[in-house]
Amino acid sequence: MAKKNIKKSWAEPFKIKVVEPIKVTTREHREKAAKVAGYNTFLLKSEDVYIDLLTDSGTNAMSDYQWAGMMLGDEAYAGSKNFYYLWNNVKKYYGMPYFVPTHQGRAAEHMISKILIKKGDYVPGNMYFTTTRLHQELAGATFVDVIIDEAHNPNDEHPFKGNIDLKKLDKLVKKVGADKIAYVSMAGPVNMAGGQPFSMDNLEKVYEYTKKHKIKLWFDATRACENAFFIKEREKGYKDKTIPQILKEMCKYFDGLWVSAKKDLMVNIGGFLATRNKKVYEEARNMVVVYEGLHTYGGLAGRDMEAMARGIEEMVEYENIRMRIKQVEYAGEQLAKYKIPMVKPFGGHAIFLDAKRILNHLSQDELPAQTLASEIFIDSGVRGMERGIVSAGRDPETGDHRRPKLELVRLTFPRRVYTQSHIDVMVESVASVYEDRKSIKGLKFVYEPKYLRFFQGRFEKLK
Ligand SMILES: *Cc1c(COP(=O)(O)O)cnc(C)c1O
Numbered sequence: 001m002a003k004k005n006i007k008k009s010w011a012e013p014f015k016i017k018v019v020e021p022i023k024v025t026t027r028e029h030r031e032k033a034a035k036v037a038g039y040n041t042f043l044l045k046s047e048d049v050y051i052d053l054l055t056d057s058g059t060n061a062m063s064d065y066q067w068a069g070m071m072l073g074d075e076a077y078a079g080s081k082n083f084y085y086l087w088n089n090v091k092k093y094y095g096m097p098y099f100v101p102t103h104q105g106r107a108a109e110h111m112i113s114k115i116l117i118k119k120g121d122y123v124p125g126n127m128y129f130t131t132t133r134l135h136q137e138l139a140g141a142t143f144v145d146v147i148i149d150e151a152h153n154p155n156d157e158h159p160f161k162g163n164i165d166l167k168k169l170d171k172l173v174k175k176v177g178a179d180k181i182a183y184v185s186m187a188g189p190v191n192m193a194g195g196q197p198f199s200m201d202n203l204e205k206v207y208e209y210t211k212k213h214k215i216k217l218w219f220d221a222t223r224a225c226e227n228a229f230f231i232k233e234r235e236k237g238y239k240d241k242t243i244p245q246i247l248k249e250m251c252k253y254f255d256g257l258w259v260s261a262k263k264d265l266m267v268n269i270g271g272f273l274a275t276r277n278k279k280v281y282e283e284a285r286n287m288v289v290v291y292e293g294l295h296t297y298g299g300l301a302g303r304d305m306e307a308m309a310r311g312i313e314e315m316v317e318y319e320n321i322r323m324r325i326k327q328v329e330y331a332g333e334q335l336a337k338y339k340i341p342m343v344k345p346f347g348g349h350a351i352f353l354d355a356k357r358i359l360n361h362l363s364q365d366e367l368p369a370q371t372l373a374s375e376i377f378i379d380s381g382v383r384g385m386e387r388g389i390v391s392a393g394r395d396p397e398t399g400d401h402r403r404p405k406l407e408l409v410r411l412t413f414p415r416r417v418y419t420q421s422h423i424d425v426m427v428e429s430v431a432s433v434y435e436d437r438k439s440i441k442g443l444k445f446v447y448e449p450k451y452l453r454f455f456q457g458r459f460e461k462l463k
Contacts (some may be wrong), residue, residue: 053412086272127151146184257274327418387406
């Protein structure tokens with residue numbers, strides 16, 4: 001029986017069987033490493049990092065069930081049994097009959113953009129994602145952000161900041177015509193907004209709208225299970241539904257979806273495209289041979305597909321997702337004790353520090369989020385990443401910086417990798433950088449690559 005005054009905590013639904021040592025370095029060592037890396041956390045050597053919160057992409061700990069599956073890899077060039085098992089699980093859990101594996105999410109984005117977009121088309125979406133938008137643009141489309149305004153305000157506590165604003169969508173459709181909309185691109189939770197989910201109610205309305213105007217609706221389902229968890233927690237009528245039920249219900253509204261398996265599925269590499277549209281499937285199945293490999297492996301080994309298939313079974317387990325979301329929440333609550341400005345509500349996969357407010361003495365052109373990420377690394381060896389003006393890139397038409405309203409540092413939690421004590425160390429580091437914030441100077445670009453500049457750009461400290 002629950003005792004009245006005793007809190008009931010959650011704990012990781014696993015115990016640790018294998019460990020990977022990590023090492024603490026000196027501040028002097030980290031200062032040098034940061035300089036060599038051009039103050040870009042993507043260019044640091046992983047060896048120099050103590051707690052790696054760069055991304056949750058492919059950095060997850062697989063279970064013993066997944067590792068055991070790796071030994072069952074059927075490495076046939078064609079028709080591997082792991083492929084059929086994976087296809088079966090995609091049908092069973094996402095409800096999509098057709099499936100093409102890819103080596104990661106962006107390969108599926110590349111294919112779907114090529115298949116559905118004609119030059120001069122528009123793709124409305126609930127905020128952009130870096131690789132998603134780039135592939136849409138490379139295929140000749142213009143991306144238009146139709147997320148609700150609340151998503152651009154880090155202080156707004158709207159429970160579903162990933163929702164699409166139907167008025168914005170309708171305005172675009174009226175302006176350019178429904179036949180110019182290649183598809184509506186919906187993701188959830190929305191990474192760039194701070195890991196914010198969309199509601200089932202909003203999805204249903206978007207679906208009704210697109211159906212009425214004969215517009216296709218596609219799903220970036222990379223983090224779909226996290227979105228399902230938020231629906232269960234926050235939306236009326238979903239408390240008693242299971243994660244697999246909610247996932248299926250979400251997917252039924254879409255013509256198809258793409259997934260980076262490096263997230264929800266808790267593997268180190270993999271992705272796929274799945275659809276109910278046979279024509280799109282046939283085109284993708286043909287195209288994958290050009291870019292990835294035969295349609296029964298798509299750039300993956302048989303063992304990778306086995307780990308993905310088993311990952312699907314684990315990703316829908318309530319305890320698994322709960323632990324993940326609660327870990328992020330714990331980090332947010334601890335940081336809040338030091339009054340650190342952050343995006344609220346706390347997102348699904350990461351804490352987003354509000355660099356604009358933390359380093360409010362820097363202008364956006366002095367790259368506050370890039371600066372903050374590098375200062376946190378220098379302080380403690382905790383690695384996060386920039387999500388602000390550097391990530392947003394340049395407008396392909398004007399060549400100017402795109403200036404997003406949000407200037408954030410993302411601290412992302414790999415699944416099943418770190419414990420609460422690692423989080424405490426991170427929190428203390430952020431708090432000490434925050435205390436010294438006034439003495440921090442900004443950065444400037446010294447090398448800027450053309451595509452996805454945040455990955456390889458180099459910076460120098462301003463004097
Ligand atoms: C990671 C990610 C992608 C791209 O997938 P990769 O596997 O990194 O190529 C696309 N969309 C979202 C929402 C993602 O998080």
